[in-house]
Amino acid sequence: MNAPSHLNAEPILDARDVSKSVRGPEGQLDILRGVSLAVREGESFAIVGASGSGKTTLLGLLAGLDTPSAGSVRLDGHALEALDEEARADVRRRLVGFVFQSFHLLPALRAEENVMLPLELEGRSDARERARAALDAVGLTPRRRHYPAQLSGGEQQRVAIARAFVHGPRLLFADEPTGNLDQRTGQHVADLLFALNRDRQTTLVLVTHDPKLAARCTRQVELQQGSVLRTGAERAVSA
Numbered sequence: 245m246n247a248p249s250h251l252n253a254e255p256i257l258d259a260r261d262v263s264k265s266v267r268g269p270e271g272q273l274d275i276l277r278g279v280s281l282a283v284r285e286g287e288s289f290a291i292v293g294a295s296g297s298g299k300t301t302l303l304g305l306l307a308g309l310d311t312p313s314a315g316s317v318r319l320d321g322h323a324l325e326a327l328d329e330e331a332r333a334d335v336r337r338r339l340v341g342f343v344f345q346s347f348h349l350l351p352a353l354r355a356e357e358n359v360m361l362p363l364e365l366e367g368r369s370d371a372r373e374r375a376r377a378a379l380d381a382v383g384l385t386p387r388r389r390h391y392p393a394q395l396s397g398g399e400q401q402r403v404a405i406a407r408a409f410v411h412g413p414r415l416l417f418a419d420e421p422t423g424n425l426d427q428r429t430g431q432h433v434a435d436l437l438f439a440l441n442r443d444r445q446t447t448l449v450l451v452t453h454d455p456k457l458a459a460r461c462t463r464q465v466e467l468q469q470g471s472v473l474r475t476g477a478e479r480a481v482s483a
């Protein structure tokens with residue numbers, strides 16, 4: 245029997261020996277110490293670990309929002325550390341969507357306008373049409389004219405998810421996307437992320453405190469004080 249195709253593919257995300265240090269009031273602080281991991285296209289990958297273990301810092305480096313002090317991050321074959329900020333921003337725009345714990349919507353823009361924004365920045369003429377389709381996919385057509393303050397937390401996060409995938413990214417990064425939501429709403433938001441992973445083959449890289457959410461991923465890695473403590477066994481990608 246042939247192995248599933250994703251097992252043969254080059255990783256879409258490949259981090260080697262990634263370290264991040266910052267200068268603090270008490271000297272150098274080593275936030276990440278030689279983290280290596282590889283994620284294949286179509287996987288769902290969870291990063292877990294105690295608060296302060298370096299999860300958010302790692303996610304930012306993997307998504308090209310920040311640069312490592314040492315080591316390499318390759319995103320779809322692009323070595324991010326070899327690119328200048330502008331070229332890195334270009335890779336991000338083309339390949340990456342990002343969902344934050346605290347939604348990060350622009351309060352002065354309606355839901356639909358928040359979702360249109362990344363497309364308008366690219367100068368696309370079909371921004372409104374695509375934003376409406378993305379909001380429809382997260383079940384928010386009836387709320388598209390609302391401002392963020394007029395939406396519940398779960399609705400705001402669904403708008404943020406629509407904004408993160410409206411440009412069709414190959415990878416979706418999410419930092420504790422259900423962390424500010426009650427359990428039921430969090431479940432709905434998580435279902436949307438896994439539906440994108442399943443239906444569009446969008447690779448999902450997720451930071452979470454929730455063991456149930458991590459267990460839904462094909463693989464997980466646990467950080468402890470900036471190092472990989474363990475890598476979970478791989479589950480087959482469900483069809």
Ligand SMILES: Nc1ncnc2c1ncn2[C@@H]1O[C@H](COP(=O)(O)OP(=O)(O)O)[C@@H](O)[C@H]1O
Nearest residue numbers: 266268273275294295296297298299300301302
């Ligand atoms: N820019 C920074 N300057 C100084 N310390 C930082 C910075 N970013 C993160 N840290 C510290 O690094 C550690 C890891 O942070 P973080 O990546 O946010 O962890 P997590 O997301 O796992 O809670 C924490 O102790 C945090 O205070």
Ligand SMILES: [Mg+2]
Nearest residue numbers: 299300301419
């Ligand atoms: Mg964090």
